[in-house]
Amino acid sequence: SQQGEEDPQALSIQEGENATMNCSYKTSINNLQWYRQNSGRGLVHLILIRSNEREKHSGRLRVTLDTSKKSSSLLITASRAADTASYFCATDAWGGGSWGKLQFGAGTQVVVTP
Amino acid sequence: DTGVSQNPRHKITKRGQNVTFRCDPISEHNRLYWYRQTLGQGPEFLTYFQNEAQLEKSRLLSDRFSAERPKGSFSTLEIQRTEQGDSAMYLCASSATGGTGYTFGSGTRLTVV
Numbered sequence: 001s002q003q004g005e006e007d008p009q010a011l012s013i014q015e016g017e018n019a020t021m022n023c024s025y026k027t028s029i030n031n032l033q034w035y036r037q038n039s040g041r042g043l044v045h046l047i048l049i050r051s052n053e054r055e056k057h058s059g060r061l062r063v064t065l066d067t068s069k070k071s072s073s074l075l076i077t078a079s080r081a082a083d084t085a086s087y088f089c090a091t092d093a094w095g096g097g098s099w100g101k102l103q104f105g106a107g108t109q110v111v112v113t114p
Numbered sequence: 115d116t117g118v119s120q121n122p123r124h125k126i127t128k129r130g131q132n133v134t135f136r137c138d139p140i141s142e143h144n145r146l147y148w149y150r151q152t153l154g155q156g157p158e159f160l161t162y163f164q165n166e167a168q169l170e171k172s173r174l175l176s177d178r179f180s181a182e183r184p185k186g187s188f189s190t191l192e193i194q195r196t197e198q199g200d201s202a203m204y205l206c207a208s209s210a211t212g213g214t215g216y217t218f219g220s221g222t223r224l225t226v227v
Contacts (some may be wrong), residue, residue, distance in 0.1 A: 030213055042118075042218035043157070068223075088156050092213060099213045100145060101170060102217060103158035 004032075004089045004105030012111045019076040021108040023089030024069075030063055030092040032072050036085045037045040037107070043088065046074075079112045086110070118154070118219035121204050126225045127196055134192045135222045139208030146189050147216065148181055149205040157205055163189060196226045 007022045023032070031050045035043040049056045049065045049072065056063045060073040076083055086109050090102040119138040122159050127133050132200045139146045144165050149157035160179070165186035175181075178196075183189040193200055207216035 031220055033215055035216075035218075040223075042220045043207075043216075045215035045217065048215050090156075100209065100211065101147070101159060102216065103159060104149075106154070106156045 002095070004091050004103065006087070006089055006105045006108040008108060009106070010109045010111075012113070013079055015080055015114050017079055017112075019079050019110055019112070021074050021087055021110070023072045023074070023105055024073075025089075025091045025105075026070065027093055029067075030094075032063075033061060033090045033092065033102065034061075034072075034074050035088045035104075036089060037088065038085050046087075068091075071087055076110075079110075081112050081114050084110060111112045118126045118206055118208055118217050120204075120219035120222050122222060123220065124223045124225075125189045126227060129198060129226055130195055132192065132194045133224065134190055135204055135206075135224075137189045137191070137219060139188070139207030140217055141187075141205070143208035143210050143217070144186065145211065146183055147209075147210040148189070148191050149207065150200075151205055151217060151221070160191075193224075196224075198226045200224060201226045 004023050004025045033048045034046045037043045047058045047063050049063050060077045065072045086107040088104050088107045090104045121136045147162040148160040151157045159172050160193050163183040178194045181191045203221045205221045207218045209216050
């Protein structure tokens with residue numbers, strides 16, 4: 001079963017607009033990570049936020065984490081056509097005697113039109 | 115180092131045949147993970163290794179699936195007696211330690227006909 005659930009499932013915006021997607025999860029985590037996947041390709045790591053952090057920035061990306069609500073959000077500012085992809089949140093859950101095993105949600109499909 | 119390499123990129127096989135996939139991780143990474151992804155879904159965890167030790171196997175991994183990582187370098191994932199339900203993208207990833215981001219390969223797309 002997948003721990004994270006993204007919302008919305010799909011998002012269509014125009015270039016220059018901001019895109020926000022949310023992730024909810026169920027159990028305690030060590031960290032939460034966001035990945036991007038272009039069609040038919042592998043996933044690319046975007047950003048990692050630890051359980052004791054509330055907000056993190058990387059370029060045009062802003063991630064928040066609310067451990068009390070077990071939720072996270074990813075904001076992409078000033079979107080570009082190249083941001084068209086599926087975005088996944090992944091939670092680092094305890095497994096096999098250590099942290100480090102990621103569980104992924106079903107993803108949000110983002111389409112940015114010129 | 116050019117990242118995580120997976121071979122082959124595509125594999126078409128007949129039902130009942132055995133297939134083997136290979137993953138070459140980033141050489142400095144001691145963690146290696148296998149995931150399976152079907153269309154429209156996120157990756158599902160299959161198994162992972164720390165060096166040559168297989169630390170965890172998902173219940174999704176039936177007895178027909180086996181993974182190895184001899185000497186803690188490359189890994190292979192074998193599926194015996196393939197079924198149509200095995201058709202999916204098989205993704206490999208590596209990381210330096212637990213609690214850090216993964217580097218994914220481009221995946222092996224398996225089609226069972």
